Amino acid sequence: xxxSPALSVRxxxxxxxxxxxxxxxxxGISFDLAAGEVLALVGESGCGKSKTAEAIMGLVSGAAGRxxxxxxxxxxxxxxxxxxxGLQKIRGCEISMVFQEPLxxxxxxxxxxxxxxxxxRRHRGxxxxxxxxxxxxxxxxxxxxxxxxxxxxxPHQLSGGMRQRLVIAMAMACKxxxxxxxxxxxxxxxxxxxxxxxxxxxxxxxxGTAILLITHDLGVVAQYCDRALVMRRGQLVEDAAVxxxxxxxxxxxxxALVSAAREMRL
Amino acid sequence: MNGxxxQMLLSVRxxxxxxxxxxSPSGKLAAVRDVSLDIPRGGILALVGESGSGKTSLxxxxxxxxxxxxxxxxxxxxDLGGLDKAGMRAARRSIQAVFxxxxxxxxxRRNIRQTxxxxxxxxxxxxxxxxxxxxxxxxxxxxxxxxxxxxxxHELSGGQRQxxxxxxxxxxxxxxxxxxxxxxxxxxxxxxxxxxxxxELRERLGVAFLFVSHDLSVVRRLADRVAVMYAGQIVExxxxxxxxxSPAHPYTRALLRAVPVADPGHAAPVVLExxxxxxxxxxxxxxxxxxxxxxxxxxxxxxxxxxxxxxxxPDPTEHRxxxxxxxx
Numbered sequence: 001x002x003x004s005p006a007l008s009v010r011x012x013x014x015x016x017x018x019x020x021x022x023x024x025x026x027x028g029i030s031f032d033l034a035a036g037e038v039l040a041l042v043g044e045s046g047c048g049k050s051k052t053a054e055a056i057m058g059l060v061s062g063a064a065g066r067x068x069x070x071x072x073x074x075x076x077x078x079x080x081x082x083x084x085x086g087l088q089k090i091r092g093c094e095i096s097m098v099f100q101e102p103l104x105x106x107x108x109x110x111x112x113x114x115x116x117x118x119x120x121r122r123h124r125g126x127x128x129x130x131x132x133x134x135x136x137x138x139x140x141x142x143x144x145x146x147x148x149x150x151x152x153x154x155p156h157q158l159s160g161g162m163r164q165r166l167v168i169a170m171a172m173a174c175k176x177x178x179x180x181x182x183x184x185x186x187x188x189x190x191x192x193x194x195x196x197x198x199x200x201x202x203x204x205x206x207x208g209t210a211i212l213l214i215t216h217d218l219g220v221v222a223q224y225c226d227r228a229l230v231m232r233r234g235q236l237v238e239d240a241a242v243x244x245x246x247x248x249x250x251x252x253x254x255x256a257l258v259s260a261a262r263e264m265r266l
Numbered sequence: 267m268n269g270x271x272x273q274m275l276l277s278v279r280x281x282x283x284x285x286x287x288x289x290s291p292s293g294k295l296a297a298v299r300d301v302s303l304d305i306p307r308g309g310i311l312a313l314v315g316e317s318g319s320g321k322t323s324l325x326x327x328x329x330x331x332x333x334x335x336x337x338x339x340x341x342x343x344x345d346l347g348g349l350d351k352a353g354m355r356a357a358r359r360s361i362q363a364v365f366x367x368x369x370x371x372x373x374x375r376r377n378i379r380q381t382x383x384x385x386x387x388x389x390x391x392x393x394x395x396x397x398x399x400x401x402x403x404x405x406x407x408x409x410x411x412x413x414x415x416x417x418x419x420h421e422l423s424g425g426q427r428q429x430x431x432x433x434x435x436x437x438x439x440x441x442x443x444x445x446x447x448x449x450x451x452x453x454x455x456x457x458x459x460x461x462x463x464x465x466e467l468r469e470r471l472g473v474a475f476l477f478v479s480h481d482l483s484v485v486r487r488l489a490d491r492v493a494v495m496y497a498g499q500i501v502e503x504x505x506x507x508x509x510x511x512s513p514a515h516p517y518t519r520a521l522l523r524a525v526p527v528a529d530p531g532h533a534a535p536v537v538l539e540x541x542x543x544x545x546x547x548x549x550x551x552x553x554x555x556x557x558x559x560x561x562x563x564x565x566x567x568x569x570x571x572x573x574x575x576x577x578x579x580p581d582p583t584e585h586r587x588x589x590x591x592x593x594x
Contacts, residue, residue, distance in 0.1 A: 044453050045424075045453050159317070159318065159541065189317055190482065190521060190524040190525050190535075191520065191524045191537075191542075192317075193524070194524040194538070198537050216453060216454060217454070217526070218528040219527055219528045220526050221528070222526065223526035223527065223530075223534055224526065242530050243530045243531075246529060258528070260454065261528035262528060262529075264454065264458065265483065265527060265528060265529070
């Protein structure tokens with residue numbers, strides 16, 4: 001791990017407009033994500049974890065709300081100061097995002113192969129032929145035994161787990177510095193979840209990509225993450241290495257979460 | 267077999283469900299193949315398995331929402347497939363459903379009171395005042411305030427909506443509720459509340475549940491018995507305690523090993539390689555043999571027969587498995 005973080009968020013707030021009133025849903029949070037680290041952002045629904053992710057990606061603007069931050073540092077860049085034009089060059093390349101529902105990220109009218117190859121053409125300037133070869137190689141790396149069949153088919157012809165692996169392949173195509181994954185396995189069965197998460201993390205280790213993994217599942221935190229941020233009502237209440245989080249939670253809310261998860265244990 | 271089916275609230279016998287499927291050589295896809303199960307009065311049976319395993323098809327066939335290719339669904343000893351319109355109408359009152367997405371199954375244009383009165387009006391239950399009282403009782407039975415009766419679905423939280431879904435299922439006094447992934451869309455803390463509620467309702471009202479879920483930690487807390495489905499077949503069934511303590515089928519073991527345990531010191535989840543198989547063609551051997559780490563030579567050629575593994579006489583606590591490892 002290098003000394004300078006992959007992502008450095010300083011004093012990030014997100015405001016949404018409701019009934020003509022502005023309400024803060026993320027309340028001045030700061031954290032660092034080290035290069036190659038898998039960092040969990042945990043909390044119940046409505047705590048602001050997804051809004052944090054969207055704000056980092058520059059996806060909160062206009063009617064969706066307003067973001068204020070001292071800095072959102074990605075390497076030497078400050079995403080908070082980039083503006084939409086600059087962000088478009090960075091998103092999907094230097095920093096990518098994977099959502100809970102893969103179908104929202106896939107276009108139903110283009111083949112899987114075309115959509116994945118587009119990443120290489122757009123961000124890497126590869127030719128049509130080169131990009132198809134790169135896409136085929138990438139599909140093999142995310143564990144598809146028959147990449148050519150996947151390339152020819154369309155998103156609706158894949159299972160949920162296969163779609164999520166395809167989306168992860170697209171997000172990882174440019175070896176991003178940071179991957180933001182918002183509940184990427186929540187809609188999947190346990191067996192598929194294990195497949196998707198372990199593949200995603202293995203690829204990230206290979207490319208040195210850091211992952212911000214948003215989840216409400218403490219099992220996922222315990223088994224797949226290095227460190228965790230606990231979020232409640234828009235604020236970070238705890239930031240700890242995963243082993244410490246479970247053995248010695250400092251905040252009352254973290255203890256409650258950990259003991260609830262223990263109770264639900266198999 | 268028939269004697270036992272008589273005592274059961276619900277008995278499914280050798281049920282097969284087929285969908286038309288252009289890509290299959292036979293032109294059909296057997297979503298469920300030769301499945302049998304029993305639920306006693308007040309029992310909770312959980313149906314678990316990956317998506318595409320046939321859980322929801324089976325639940326829908328029991329609710330008579332899907333045509334049955336072969337086999338029987340016996341409710342209180344009577345074959346639902348043989349009932350006339352009036353008979354089926356009466357049976358529907360005793361078999362109710364709760365679905366995964368409460369917002370999709372509640373009418374946005376009716377307030378909660380109207381939603382709860384609808385089934386009572388349909389079945390012409392009691393006087394008008396009786397129905398109003400029953401609706402109020404149902405909302406309280408699921409732990410909601412009576413004030414919510416005047417609200418609309420969009421004004422409620424996800425947990426409140428799912429409680430309304432349960433209240434609607436219970437308002438006619440059913441003896442069986444078929445619940446298809448009723449807690450999957452909820453937060454963990456809300457899941458725990460709904461699980462407690464279902465257990466309490468079973469205790470207080472004697473309602474039986476067929477609970478379809480892929481969430482094993484929820485199933486463990488809730489079910490008396492578990493049936494594990496893979497590619498349209500039940501590969502293992504037994505008392506929940508036994509299934510979780512000593513799973514017999516390699517697929518059940520793989521399912522349990524894939525669960526991430528909320529303890530960093532615990533062994534990491536094990537990945538089950540390969541893709542779930544769709545039953546496009548009738549399997550020549552065991553449905554799971556291609557992904558099975560313990561497959562024997564005859565697993566690919568011969569279908570395993572379901573058998574008892576506890577050695578005790580057949581009763582509702584029996585533990586059954588469909589696997590050659592138990593009958594080499």
